[in-house]
Amino acid sequence: MKNTLGRILPAAAMKRIAPDWEPRPRVAVVRLSGVIGASQPLRGGLNLAAIEDALDAAFEMKRIKAVALVINSPGGSPVQSSLIFKRIRALAQENELPVYVFAEDVAASGGYMLACAGDEIYADDSSIIGSIGVISAGFGFTEAMRKLGVERRVHTTGANKGMLDPFQPENPDDVAHLLALQSEVHESFKSLVRTSRGDRLKGGDELFTGAFWAAGGALARGLIDGIGDLRAVLRDKFGKDVVLKEVGGKKPWWRLGGLSSRHHGGQEVLEATSGPEIATNFADGLISAIEKRSLWLRFGL
Numbered sequence: 001m002k003n004t005l006g007r008i009l010p011a012a013a014m015k016r017i018a019p020d021w022e023p024r025p026r027v028a029v030v031r032l033s034g035v036i037g038a039s040q041p042l043r044g045g046l047n048l049a050a051i052e053d054a055l056d057a058a059f060e061m062k063r064i065k066a067v068a069l070v071i072n073s074p075g076g077s078p079v080q081s082s083l084i085f086k087r088i089r090a091l092a093q094e095n096e097l098p099v100y101v102f103a104e105d106v107a108a109s110g111g112y113m114l115a116c117a118g119d120e121i122y123a124d125d126s127s128i129i130g131s132i133g134v135i136s137a138g139f140g141f142t143e144a145m146r147k148l149g150v151e152r153r154v155h156t157t158g159a160n161k162g163m164l165d166p167f168q169p170e171n172p173d174d175v176a177h178l179l180a181l182q183s184e185v186h187e188s189f190k191s192l193v194r195t196s197r198g199d200r201l202k203g204g205d206e207l208f209t210g211a212f213w214a215a216g217g218a219l220a221r222g223l224i225d226g227i228g229d230l231r232a233v234l235r236d237k238f239g240k241d242v243v244l245k246e247v248g249g250k251k252p253w254w255r256l257g258g259l260s261s262r263h264h265g266g267q268e269v270l271e272a273t274s275g276p277e278i279a280t281n282f283a284d285g286l287i288s289a290i291e292k293r294s295l296w297l298r299f300g301l
Helices: 002-006 011-017 048-060 078-095 110-115 142-148 172-200 215-220 230-238 275-297
Strands: 026-033 064-073 099-108 120-123 128-130 212-214 243-247 259-264 267-272
Touching: 026 048, 026 230, 048 064, 048 078, 048 243, 064 078, 064 110, 064 230, 078 110, 078 172, 099 110, 099 230, 110 128, 110 172, 120 215, 128 215, 212 215, 230 243
Parallel strands: 026 064, 026 243, 064 099, 099 120, 099 128
Antiparallel strands: 128 212, 259 267
């Protein structure tokens, strides 16, 4: 009877009716899924702007015991990864709430950086964890252009403005500059992991070579704290009556296509974009899909 009423009446009212009654423990759940990067038409991305409302709502939810993050990401932008990490830690400290992370298929590269925002990290037996490194990949088209008889014309006012142009032969100085930049970003990533995981880490340089492991290997190296799923772990921590309150959700279907919206008279009105814009968005989305697919494929997914 008490549990049934507790789902209907506010906590204050229930306390007056049954002084010994205690509300069921609640945990806010936020899902962080996909490749990390900027959002554009037909190009959904996991970035701070896209999820900050959900994060704020989760940490501000009344009477919660903790916030759980469900992560499924092969990585992406190091900047967006860092921004999301910082926001989660700031909210956790401001609201004095523990954060528990649950990896699904993969929490690798920037996805593992997000996982490090948790006080504890859990994964499924087959989850892929790690890949603490920095990568830059592209293509060179110089031979194809030569065979097609295409001439590349580039005019710059800075000696390095055309650096790493894929239509020009690779320049060793450009590569050296890129590697130095990557090394700086990598050092920042390593520092974040070391600070977050502390003395739980078990291993040396092997952890930061870009290698990745299934959950058992990650646990042995201190990259995660345990093997388990969201419901089981949180029931173990807060009891079988724990309530998991998911915050946020999928975008409406029309936001993924050639439609935009505006508000008129208090209602949302959908508008079709122009033909050329739809074509541009489609082409951009196709390229993005290929790029994202390649990131997932690195982990056999």
